[in-house]
Amino acid sequence: MAKAGGLGDVVGALPKYQNQLGHIAKVVMPMYRTKFLYNNQWETVHKGYTHLGNWWFNYTVIREKTNKLGFDLYLVDIYGLLDREKIYGYGDDTERFTAFQVAVVDWLAAWKHQPDIVHVHDHHTALIPFMLQYCYAYQHLGKIRTVLTIHNAQYQGWMGWDKSHYLPAWDSWKSGMLEWNKTINPLASGIKCAWKVTTVSPTYLVEMRTAANGLEALLEYEKGKCSGILNGIDNVVWDPATDTYLGEHYTAETVEEGKQRNKKLLCEEYNLDPKKPLITFIGRLVGEKGADLLPQAIEDSFYYIGRKMNFLILGSGFPEIEAKLLAMKGLTRGDYNVYIGYDEGLSHLMYAGADFILMPSRVEPCGLNQLYALRYGTIPVVRNTGGLHDTVIDYGDKNGYGIRFNNASVGDMTHGIWRAVELYQQPQKMLDIRERIPLLDFSWEASVRSYLELYAS
Numbered sequence: 282m283a284k285a286g287g288l289g290d291v292v293g294a295l296p297k298y299q300n301q302l303g304h305i306a307k308v309v310m311p312m313y314r315t316k317f318l319y320n321n322q323w324e325t326v327h328k329g330y331t332h333l334g335n336w337w338f339n340y341t342v343i344r345e346k347t348n349k350l351g352f353d354l355y356l357v358d359i360y361g362l363l364d365r366e367k368i369y370g371y372g373d374d375t376e377r378f379t380a381f382q383v384a385v386v387d388w389l390a391a392w393k394h395q396p397d398i399v400h401v402h403d404h405h406t407a408l409i410p411f412m413l414q415y416c417y418a419y420q421h422l423g424k425i426r427t428v429l430t431i432h433n434a435q436y437q438g439w440m441g442w443d444k445s446h447y448l449p450a451w452d453s454w455k456s457g458m459l460e461w462n463k464t465i466n467p468l469a470s471g472i473k474c475a476w477k478v479t480t481v482s483p484t485y486l487v488e489m490r491t492a493a494n495g496l497e498a499l500l501e502y503e504k505g506k507c508s509g510i511l512n513g514i515d516n517v518v519w520d521p522a523t524d525t526y527l528g529e530h531y532t533a534e535t536v537e538e539g540k541q542r543n544k545k546l547l548c549e550e551y552n553l554d555p556k557k558p559l560i561t562f563i564g565r566l567v568g569e570k571g572a573d574l575l576p577q578a579i580e581d582s583f584y585y586i587g588r589k590m591n592f593l594i595l596g597s598g599f600p601e602i603e604a605k606l607l608a609m610k611g612l613t614r615g616d617y618n619v620y621i622g623y624d625e626g627l628s629h630l631m632y633a634g635a636d637f638i639l640m641p642s643r644v645e646p647c648g649l650n651q652l653y654a655l656r657y658g659t660i661p662v663v664r665n666t667g668g669l670h671d672t673v674i675d676y677g678d679k680n681g682y683g684i685r686f687n688n689a690s691v692g693d694m695t696h697g698i699w700r701a702v703e704l705y706q707q708p709q710k711m712l713d714i715r716e717r718i719p720l721l722d723f724s725w726e727a728s729v730r731s732y733l734e735l736y737a738s
């Protein structure tokens with residue numbers, strides 16, 4: 282329905298697998314104007330009228346009719362506020378997501394079902410645990426247990442106290458449950474009010490106690506209710522044997538030929554030399570992902586290692602990084618290209634056609650790219666942090682299959698690229714790793730059970 286990164290992948294897959302295990306999981310999210318909205322059939326299940334401070338608004342809850350995603354998907358339509366093409370990045374995001382949360386709780390209060398658990402994701406929904414407990418109108422919902430999953434602690438949804446009236450009348454003795462560092466901090470409120478808090482890898486959980494954009498002390502204090510559960514990947518959607526975006530389907534047995542054909546397609550399209558190793562980067566072009574290091578690391582690689590490899594970059598983000606990467610196209614000798622934008626199809630083809638994927642992240646709560654890459658037989662070259670630490674073993678270590686480096690620096694990344702080029706020159710070793718990695722199990726099955734145990738607790 283809508284995806285900007287890993288959160289979209291998780292919320293699209295987790296409920297499907299929960300349902301398969303006999304639970305009833307439903308999803309509610311804002312009604313953005315996306316292709317999925319126009320290409321599917323919907324029925325109205327609720328119409329309501331509520332308010333954000335002094336502003337009264339109508340909202341409509343619609344449901345996808347055919348259950349095609351494997352769960353009931355409900356969308357909240359708030360005319361003029363949520364129904365936009367982008368998910369976030371507007372000046373009124375505070376109003377948009379607060380109104381969304383108010384509407385959801387208002388709908389829950391009128392709904393004929395009462396959930397056992399409400400599971401909220403990131404700051405855009407993190408005020409809901411507070412509202413369920415401390416808004417007078419919703420106190421009959423106060424017994425519903427809540428779980429908050431933190432996909433990224435960098436973004437917290439801060440808002441000034443002048444906006445505290447956005448929430449339906451609440452018990453002002455509880456203002457401390459909204460506050461962190463003298464401002465309303467929705468993510469901090471979620472951490473305080475939710476019954477359980479999870480994050481998307483065990484290592485990121487530990488790292489957050491020393492680096493969580495100001496929430497370190499809170500996470501240390503609340504650590505008793507926190508746990509780290511690794512994201513899975515949807516093996517049905519991400520399967521090189523059936524993926525409709527690929528030029529050639531393949532399995533672990535046919536990985537070598539399958540990848541060659543897809544690589545050839547990519548190289549033709551992006552003017553690259555298929556004989557050289559193809560090193561890619563897919564993701565948001567932001568400092569968190571180490572994307573600012575890419576231009577210099579690529580130039581240094583060409584300079585120090587020689588023009589022995591190709592680079593292909595897919596992403597969008599900071600204009601300065603985009604501009605630098607685009608400008609570098611001028612220096613290419615058929616060994617560098619970049620596509621600025623978001624392109625789901627191209628990303629799938631890149632996972633299939635690339636030899637290596639670069640992830641120099643400064644912060645990586647879980648990271649899905651490396652998991653997709655592994656499934657498609659592509660070797661990850663990653664900084665040793667967060668979920669990357671939990672999922673990638675260096676090929677120099679026992680049972681290893683990836684390349685790890687320790688610092689988010691140009692030097693370390695260039696060294697990682699050098700090791701990739703060295704590895705590529707040992708075809709037997711490459712083949713051994715390539716045949717092994719698609720069989721590693723990072724599917725949802727294991728993670729879903731951990732969530733169900735958490736709910737049960």
Ligand code: ADP
Pocket residue numbers: 285286287288290563564565595596597622623624625628647648649650651
């Ligand atoms: P994050 O959620 O921090 O962005 P993750 O690694 O958890 O990072 O998830 C990123 C997801 O978004 C992956 O599915 C990746 O393929 C996808 N993605 C990121 N940028 C792009 C892009 N420009 N085009 C297509 N897919 C992208």
